[in-house]
């Protein structure tokens with residue numbers, strides 16, 4: 001089950017209430033949300049967009065009501081006043097190495113049409129808001145190209161129709177200083193385990209008596225993991241099964257490798273495997289990590305996946321002392 005936008009907004013509001021209290025009274029032009037991966041920055045950015053467009057009665061943290069026309073449009077994924085800009089993977093000619101970037105084509109119509117986005121920030125801001133305020137969410141602000149950032153600066157300084165920019169970044173040091181200096185910075189931190197457990201239980205609508213302790217430990221306070229609870233749960237189960245099978249003989253290990261390949265999700269499986277291996281002795285863990293890294297590099301380089309997963313199983317059997 002993928003969470004609906006309104007559910008993940010409610011989750012963000014509940015987990016990052018004090019931050020929403022601050023964003024609710026923010027009167028500037030640009031916010032910069034920073035914090036580790038999966039901590040819930042993007043959900044918070046959407047919650048800010050909802051908040052600044054809401055016309056209903058606010059919640060205890062000043063969060064959006066969830067009922068008014070603006071909130072309903074946002075929950076339906078069809079809010080006319082919110083634009084999400086994300087980096088694109090570009091392949092540098094002749095190489096397999098991929099680089100993520102927000103090109104100038106995200107802001108203006110560029111000469112290089114291939115890098116154009118459907119809606120440019122510039123055009124988007126020319127139009128008056130349908131509800132209260134145009135909001136541009138720039139996810140991955142550290143990937144703003146210099147040209148794109150320069151084109152944005154003027155808009156950030158004097159946003160047409162009082163628009164709001166919400167920059168989202170994992171690594172503050174990688175964000176261009178011109179963007180940082182024009183934004184009010186908010187750090188989004190991991191939440192406590194009990195808070196995350198409560199959010200998980202609310203999310204399961206009382207269908208579960210207790211939150212999965214592995215999931216809570218894996219999340220380590222990162223609210224963004226909640227949005228993918230089922231995927232993460234599956235990845236953790238798969239990682240544990242695979243690791244167990246490694247010790248059951250060569251054939252089971254190779255069969256398990258095939259199953260792992262079939263369900264492989266590069267967003268979650270590497271971290272799930274490392275999580276399962278966390279209790280291994282350090283020397284085994286280091287070798288297991290190296291085998292995993294080799295797999296990821298092989299997949300990046302478009303090596304044969306089935307062969308790469310078999311090699312992973314063999315290397316891990318050696319690393320864990322099964323071979």
Ligand SMILES: [Zn+2]
Pocket residue numbers: 053054055056057064065066067068069070071
């Ligand atoms: Zn509302």
